[in-house]
Amino acid sequence: MALIVQKYGGTSVAEVERIRNVARKVGAMRDKGNDMVIVLSAMSGETDRLLRLAHQIAPNPSEREMDVMMATGEQVSVALLAIALQSMGYRACSYLGHQVKILTDRSFTKARIKEIDREKILQDLKKGYVVIVAGFQGVDKENNITTLGRGGSDTSAVAIAAALEADVCEVYTDVDGIYTTDPNICSNARKREKISYDEMLEMASLGAKVLQIRSVGLAKKFNVPLCVKSTFIEGTGTVVTREDMIMEKVLVAGITYDTKEAKITIKSVPDVPGVAARIFEPLSNANIVVDMIIQNASVDGKADVTFTIPKADYRKAMEIVRRVGREMDALDVQGDENIAKVSIVGTGMRDHPGVAAQMFSTLGNEGINIMMISTSEIKISCVIEDKYTELAVRVLHDVFGLAEPSAQGST
Amino acid sequence: MALIVQKYGGTSVAEVERIRNVARKVGAMRDKGNDMVIVLSAMSGETDRLLRLAHQIAPNPSEREMDVMMATGEQVSVALLAIALQSMGYRACSYLGHQVKILTDRSFTKARIKEIDREKILQDLKKGYVVIVAGFQGVDKENNITTLGRGGSDTSAVAIAAALEADVCEVYTDVDGIYTTDPNICSNARKREKISYDEMLEMASLGAKVLQIRSVGLAKKFNVPLCVKSTFIEGTGTVVTREDMIMEKVLVAGITYDTKEAKITIKSVPDVPGVAARIFEPLSNANIVVDMIIQNASVDGKADVTFTIPKADYRKAMEIVRRVGREMDALDVQGDENIAKVSIVGTGMRDHPGVAAQMFSTLGNEGINIMMISTSEIKISCVIEDKYTELAVRVLHDVFGLAEPSAQGST
Numbered sequence: 001m002a003l004i005v006q007k008y009g010g011t012s013v014a015e016v017e018r019i020r021n022v023a024r025k026v027g028a029m030r031d032k033g034n035d036m037v038i039v040l041s042a043m044s045g046e047t048d049r050l051l052r053l054a055h056q057i058a059p060n061p062s063e064r065e066m067d068v069m070m071a072t073g074e075q076v077s078v079a080l081l082a083i084a085l086q087s088m089g090y091r092a093c094s095y096l097g098h099q100v101k102i103l104t105d106r107s108f109t110k111a112r113i114k115e116i117d118r119e120k121i122l123q124d125l126k127k128g129y130v131v132i133v134a135g136f137q138g139v140d141k142e143n144n145i146t147t148l149g150r151g152g153s154d155t156s157a158v159a160i161a162a163a164l165e166a167d168v169c170e171v172y173t174d175v176d177g178i179y180t181t182d183p184n185i186c187s188n189a190r191k192r193e194k195i196s197y198d199e200m201l202e203m204a205s206l207g208a209k210v211l212q213i214r215s216v217g218l219a220k221k222f223n224v225p226l227c228v229k230s231t232f233i234e235g236t237g238t239v240v241t242r243e244d245m246i247m248e249k250v251l252v253a254g255i256t257y258d259t260k261e262a263k264i265t266i267k268s269v270p271d272v273p274g275v276a277a278r279i280f281e282p283l284s285n286a287n288i289v290v291d292m293i294i295q296n297a298s299v300d301g302k303a304d305v306t307f308t309i310p311k312a313d314y315r316k317a318m319e320i321v322r323r324v325g326r327e328m329d330a331l332d333v334q335g336d337e338n339i340a341k342v343s344i345v346g347t348g349m350r351d352h353p354g355v356a357a358q359m360f361s362t363l364g365n366e367g368i369n370i371m372m373i374s375t376s377e378i379k380i381s382c383v384i385e386d387k388y389t390e391l392a393v394r395v396l397h398d399v400f401g402l403a404e405p406s407a408q409g410s411t
Numbered sequence: 412m413a414l415i416v417q418k419y420g421g422t423s424v425a426e427v428e429r430i431r432n433v434a435r436k437v438g439a440m441r442d443k444g445n446d447m448v449i450v451l452s453a454m455s456g457e458t459d460r461l462l463r464l465a466h467q468i469a470p471n472p473s474e475r476e477m478d479v480m481m482a483t484g485e486q487v488s489v490a491l492l493a494i495a496l497q498s499m500g501y502r503a504c505s506y507l508g509h510q511v512k513i514l515t516d517r518s519f520t521k522a523r524i525k526e527i528d529r530e531k532i533l534q535d536l537k538k539g540y541v542v543i544v545a546g547f548q549g550v551d552k553e554n555n556i557t558t559l560g561r562g563g564s565d566t567s568a569v570a571i572a573a574a575l576e577a578d579v580c581e582v583y584t585d586v587d588g589i590y591t592t593d594p595n596i597c598s599n600a601r602k603r604e605k606i607s608y609d610e611m612l613e614m615a616s617l618g619a620k621v622l623q624i625r626s627v628g629l630a631k632k633f634n635v636p637l638c639v640k641s642t643f644i645e646g647t648g649t650v651v652t653r654e655d656m657i658m659e660k661v662l663v664a665g666i667t668y669d670t671k672e673a674k675i676t677i678k679s680v681p682d683v684p685g686v687a688a689r690i691f692e693p694l695s696n697a698n699i700v701v702d703m704i705i706q707n708a709s710v711d712g713k714a715d716v717t718f719t720i721p722k723a724d725y726r727k728a729m730e731i732v733r734r735v736g737r738e739m740d741a742l743d744v745q746g747d748e749n750i751a752k753v754s755i756v757g758t759g760m761r762d763h764p765g766v767a768a769q770m771f772s773t774l775g776n777e778g779i780n781i782m783m784i785s786t787s788e789i790k791i792s793c794v795i796e797d798k799y800t801e802l803a804v805r806v807l808h809d810v811f812g813l814a815e816p817s818a819q820g821s822t
Binding site: 016019020050053054056057058061062064065066068069071072075076078079080082083084086087093094096098099143144145 | 427430431461464465467468469472473475476477479480482483486487489490491493494495497498504505507509510554555556
């Protein structure tokens with residue numbers, strides 16, 4: 001008997017038969033005597049339908065009103081699951097953000113949870129109810145409806161699990177766990193049994209879109225054991241947990257890649273204080289997010305600055321940087337859209353300084369040129385030509401032994 | 412300058428272009444300096460879509476969860492109208508039942524409004540906002556979502572108008588007012604300029620489905636001037652108001668008909684106390700609503716009882732009454748589905764005792780046999796053979812001078 005929070009994503013409740021399937025899974029866990037709290041997303045497709053409607057009315061609809069509208073998606077799915085559970089003989093009750101009071105700040109469309117009132121949920125659990133809560137939504141202190149941004153239901157689930165001090169927060173999705181790398185590229189990619197919060201944070205931000213990254217940060221903060229599972233395939237999934245709960249540490253937990261960035265180099269700018277600000281402020285003002293930044297050593301008081309930005313912003317960014325380059329008498333501005341960022345992630349790196357060197361030499365041996373490097377305590381990212389993406393991922397996956405069971409961290 | 416509450420029904424907001432049309436109408440009234448509060452229904456079709464979804468999950472979904480789901484329809488339309496108004500440069504803000512606190516009892520799917528918190532709306536009006544409120548929905552005192560039943564948005568609008576002491580509550584629909592009778596039957600039916608609450612109550616209950624009947628009762632109670640107008644055709648519509656606001660009274664305000672009832676006669680039952688209960692209790696237990704009841708004079712301690720019920724319940728009712736008839740040794744049970752109820756409505760009847768006689772003789776002159784009669788202070792209903800429905804309506808419309816302008820009550 002445990003208190004279990006489960007979150008089901010949009011594909012898991014996409015149609016009536018799938019909602020019944022979720023009800024059966026929930027019911028089976030309830031039958032075992034567990035206290036069940038279920039967090040749902042909108043039926044998949046619904047969010048896009050509503051967005052289309054709003055954009056037919058106005059190109060830039062107000063964010064407050066968008067949230068009023070978008071919150072209906074989850075409202076429908078929680079009611080339908082409650083009805084499904086009741087029709088199977090369970091006691092069930094749905095709640096919206098304003099009812100269990102998921103209090104957020106007032107940042108419409110990307111609000112952050114401040115507090116959750118757990119009393120109503122605990123009372124219902126005590127009476128034997130399955131409690132179903134609409135994900136993705138909350139209210140600010142004036143009772144305006146807010147939403148948490150795409151993927152926000154993950155964050156709702158973790159926040160509710162934290163508030164209830166649940167034993168586990170299970171996130172059900174259409175993949176059966178976190179893999180050592182993309183199985184579409186590496187046929188011998190393996191599902192991890194456990195992964196640390198920090199590794200997951202790096203993996204999530206690098207493109208493994210299984211969990212909303214904020215939900216992982218929140219799980220880490222409140223020490224909520226997270227478990228990623230498939231709605232459609234039985235299995236143990238992957239547990240995301242504290243590093244010290246993973247007995248045998250691995251050197252590298254996973255390999256990720258990202259082909260959605262482009263790089264820009266501005267050549268031979270004066271190497272004096274304030275230069276970086278002159279380049280990056282106008283980009284920031286244009287809402288362009290800069291990822292990696294490299295400035296090479298100064299030669300004759302001049303330096304080259306290279307950075308990456310989302311491919312979608314490439315043209316806009318090039319215009320801005322060309323203008324800045326002229327103002328600063330830069331020698332040239334060069335852009336390159338044909339790049340990929342390949343990263344290795346693992347808490348084990350902290351104690352093994354040789355990992356970076358091994359990554360570089362592995363890529364070098366394959367004739368892959370490294371254009372940029374960026375590192376954190378548990379991550380090393382290299383920018384390479386995008387045509388080598390798959391090759392790089394495969395050789396790194398092999399060299400760090402991710403395909404071999406003996407290399408996997410397990411308790 | 413006035414405080415105007417407008418309600419737009421589902422067909423008025425059925426698609427994006429129509430929502431823009433509503434926004435233009437609202438904006439034009441706002442431009443004249445009026446304070447505007449708008450109450451909306453769900454986009455037409457949406458309610459049925461949601462009902463279908465729920466019934467795919469379970470044949471008898473719980474009413475609490477149905478209300479959670481059904482309330483989303485209005486939530487979407489209020490957000491869309493706010494977005495449309497904002498895109499035209501107006502300040503606008505949408506509110507749901509729980510936000511302006513439309514407090515109801517806990518009768519899910521048919522809740523009754525108890526109280527409305529007007530402060531938020533008044534504050535926003537003062538700041539120049541168009542306030543848009545989701546119709547049809549409220550919350551009970553535990554913040555559970557409730558709905559007011561089909562057509563409940565009319566009632567929401569009148570209740571809000573009453574709470575705000577609005578100058579008028581305009582109900583926009585797909586007809587341009589209340590007619591003396593059905594224009595599909597009588598080509599010379601005329602739109603009334605004014606009609607009294609009581610007349611409208613009788614007309615509504617007799618089949619003129621322009622306004623939810625509860626909204627008329629509420630308007631009468633709080634003395635809210637109601638105005639029924641078309642969203643699609645410019646015009647003055649029909650004002651529903653206090654009887655003493657209508658200067659020149661008419662004898663008959665309108666003719667209505669209803670072909671959705673059937674009649675049942677149980678012949679020669681003992682004329683002793685308790686007989687009526689023995690007949691009508693089992694019908695009531697089976698949720699069959701009995702409309703007119705007639706018991707003829709007793710002959711030899713035996714009487715015939717005739718009553719009408721909805722045609723949809725005819726077979727079920729016949730089974731029940733046959734069983735009861737056997738138990739009471741009734742001579743026979745006869746049913747008739749081919750009937751129509753034709754009614755004349757008008758507050759002027761109170762002072763003109765000859766109206767009933769004129770109705771009976773008019774029908775008699777046409778060879779139309781009257782099977783049942785029922786009267787109230789301002790209404791006379793006759794049950795006739797249904798093949799005479801149109802004929803009866805037309806001759807009554809003529810004989811009471813409803814087609815002639817001189818016969819119309821006007822100020």
